[in-house]
Amino acid sequence: MPLVNNKVGDDSTVGKDKALADGKALVDSLIKVVACYRHLASCVGGSTDSLQLRDELRQTREKAQKLAEAICHHLTSHLRDKSLPDEQRKEMELLWVAFSSSLELFHVDMCKVFNMGDIFLLANSDNLVKTGLQGGGSEVAARALSLPDLNQDEPATLPAGLESQERCTMEQEISQIDQMIDDMEMKVNVLRWMVEPHGPQYADPLSSTDSASLALVSVDEEQPGQPLCQRKHIFVFVSLFAVALVAATLGLGVVLFS
Known part of the structure; x- marks a missing residue:
């Protein structure tokens, strides 16, 4: 009677389950950071716009990019694994759809901030729209970045060339995210309309x-x-x-x- 090494099979299953759990944690983190960035982006050009807001946008943008690179590498390596079980492959495909959708929203918001920053320059604060809102999104950004506090002392004057440098950096980052989206579609062929969501929130609404x-x-x-x-x-x-x-x-x- 042939001997079966169950330990190897168990270790492989545990490893794939851990990979799936890590993927879910990464995607959840990205969704929160992208939501935070969207909240901050809505303040650009308004009465709450300031150098501190632009710095919070930069920090949030950098955190989202790091998460996106990690998720892309993680999901790509597992979805291209031919030995991945069907159930885990379906879960990974769901994560891939959630990740790609969040990345596209992030790209749209980055373009929005880039265009709004071109219209509303911090060097001329008189052009800001008087929305009547007060306060900023420091608390939201701190939670998204897992930091205790983001309160910073804003300098009295805008450093020379800071806005132009920031816009140049942001333009490069937008191109990188755009290239990442294209590379994702080339590396992994996951058709979104073929991925069926499931779970309690997607259960049949009505029985007989x-x-x-x-x-x-x-x-x-x-x-x-x-x-x-x-x-x-x-x-x-x-x-x-x-x-x-x-x-x-x-x-x-x-x-x-x-």
Whole structure:
């Protein structure tokens, strides 16, 4: 009887489960950072725009780029593994779709910040839109970057050439993210419309029993309007009956007196 080395199989399974858990943690972190960046990007050009906000955008952008590079390498290496079980491959494909979607949103927001920064320069704060908002997104950025605090002393004057240097750096980073998105589509062929989400949040909304209950609820919701409809029907029926009765009486009178 051949001997089966179960230890090797168990170690392989545990390793792939750990890889899946690490991928989920990385994607969740990226989603939070991208959401933070979107929140900060909405403040560019407004009354809360400042040098500190631009620095928070830079830090958040750098954190998102590091996460994106790590996730891309992690998911690419596992999705190209032919020995990956079907169930784990489906989970990895779900992570890939969530990752690519977040990366595209991040790219859109980076382009937005780049264009808004060209219109609203910090060197001329008079052009900022007076939205009436107060405060910034330091607390949000601190949570996204896993830092205790981001409160910084903003310099009184804008350093010379800082904005132009920042815009040049940001333009390069936008190109890098754009290139990463293209490389992802070339390395891994995951069709988004073929990836089916599953889990409690994607469960069937209604069973056969629930459908019957929904039908009863729909009937109950329509009941308040039924008495009015019934009165209208009764009124029409009585009116037709009265017209028919009058017509019959006139016809009978014509027959009797003719």
